Amino acid sequence: MADIPYQPLIRDRDAERARLDPVPGYSEARQEAAVEFRLLKQLLGARKRAGLTQEEVALRMGTTRSAISRLEGSNKHLPALSTLRRYADVLGCDVEIKLVPRSPQTVSAGSSSNAARKPWNAPPTMA
Numbered sequence: 539m540a541d542i543p544y545q546p547l548i549r550d551r552d553a554e555r556a557r558l559d560p561v562p563g564y565s566e567a568r569q570e571a572a573v574e575f576r577l578l579k580q581l582l583g584a585r586k587r588a589g590l591t592q593e594e595v596a597l598r599m600g601t602t603r604s605a606i607s608r609l610e611g612s613n614k615h616l617p618a619l620s621t622l623r624r625y626a627d628v629l630g631c632d633v634e635i636k637l638v639p640r641s642p643q644t645v646s647a648g649s650s651s652n653a654a655r656k657p658w659n660a661p662p663t664m665a
Contacts, residue, residue: 588629
């Protein structure tokens, strides 16, 4: 192989964001991802504070290391609340879920897309 010098790719994230912000749905998807990444950061931080490996957490939970890897990964795996509680318990933490009021700007921007959504068990409407 030829000797090719390493040249890292320098990304301008602000420029990328400015270019993508006008794309329909991009801002909403970015906000959703930010919530998920905050949770993942909390999961990893709690495990590191507890000084445990994925294998040790898995043994204490009675599951596999790969299950813990999926729980801590960002591959759109949605864990059950009971799983999060068991994970937190092993790490000496509690799970706290809060419903936080949206800002008026967020509510008005999101209300049109949410208005059309119905819960799965919603009865049919009479027109």
